[in-house]
Amino acid sequence: MDTTMDDQMPQQKRKWPYIAFVLLFLWLFALMLSSFISLFAGIESDSLGGNVAIIPVKGVITGDPGSGLFDEGASSEEIVKLIEKADRNPGIRAIIVEINSPGGSPVASDEIAQALKKTNKTTVAWIREIGTSGGYWVASATDHVVANRMSVTGSIGVIASYLDFSGFIGRYNVSYERLVAGKYKDIGTPFKEMTPEERVLFQNVLDDLRDNFIDEVAANRGMDRKDVERLATGLFYLGSEAKGLGLVDELGGRGEAIAYIEQKEGIKAQVVKYKPTPSFVDILQGAFSEQSFHVGQGIGDALVEKGKTS
Template identity: 60%
Template structure:
């Protein structure tokens, strides 16, 4: 018969070993975040600002562990670079599918205020609101296989009135104002509500087209023809006038060096990061190394409310 004391002793040892393993696993991740193999200079004359993930006005709990670019933070970085006399140019490294129309417009407007030379470098993807931002740059660089374009606006929400009806649940509508509960998931849109939404979306699309046409020196009528929401490869986008140069970071740097006659030294400007951002990166990185395939995003929280998601 096994000795209970010995069993408890071995259980305690196993628990300690598991705890130490997990601790070393997490600490290794933290250290790896601060050891950059790119070894970019802490000082330089060209600021590199990253536009990554969904573009929103602010980061919030609904995007925990997901890549989010805050327009508030990016505007601060642009102002910081613009006010630094040692910074001669700014490169925006874009890897984003877009996001909030307001947040995209805020970043684009801030770019236009700066006196620095601006280059947008679209890496994997720079569509919709992210392309709105890119179009505000002096020069747009993209890989021939980058995904860009997708000029348009989308609105959506979850509507489950049919589900409620099937389960004998009714929606008692008590409002003061015809459109007070427009977009409620508990009822279908009326024809007039749908028309109201569509008018707003069409107006936002028109703003988008006007900005791209103005930023890219294109005729509005030409931009309207390609503003179908379709995405384009970098090579196709260049033919359409949406991209200037096919290439990557080296080509973006080369544009600046030729235009300003300087030798570029890159300094990375980063968004402020909270504890959840760092912890999320650690878990994401370690999970990837462990072969879990989780990547950067652990979960998406679906919001069932009477709000409608509108994005570029």
């Protein structure tokens, strides 16, 4: 046996922890550097100029502010802040809400819609691929709605659902022991079948929400309430059909939205995009969650490959 090779093997093994530490340090440094760049690159400044603000409303509309850089969804809290920021900026003459949303929370949708109605600026909704339900609620609150002819919009209505596990747990001899202080305290629980009375109560709430939705669209669009009610079946429409129904003012995209503003305001549009500026902590949280997945995946792949070759 070669004693020289035997002496070298322990030395090589001792080097691996140091190499791993250096690689980990370099990875963390690169992550921190990219986070700082993302933080400062994402800052929107009023001093950068622009007289037309574009505010994205993308994904499911919720009231949650979001917890990280890579969260998907449209937070009403963040969007309302951006609308108010654009409204306070004397250089901004108009606001375009870029909508690509299937809707979401009625409360969150209404919060965005009310913020748009309160602004003193010209407002335009630009529906890209989808602007349905709460997404259309937001669009209807603007002065002018532009949609692609093949986009999907409308879907005026309200939906709620729940899972009923009562039959499933009964099959496995599991019982639901009901302990409540208040007749309807466990209404909607998935562990018991909903009673006819409870179903009526739920339906009444949904009907009230639908009525509010209809009232808002009718008022926002200047339409007769009966006409909106006939459309409020939950059905969605292509942009071309929605225009014929009075839900959309113009077919097109960003260019048409800007052209409308230029004609109405008598300006040459200079667009600036308003978007939430994540905190440094938000960026780190998002980056770590995203990168940790890939790192974990890489380790797993390496172990699998090692198992194949051993």
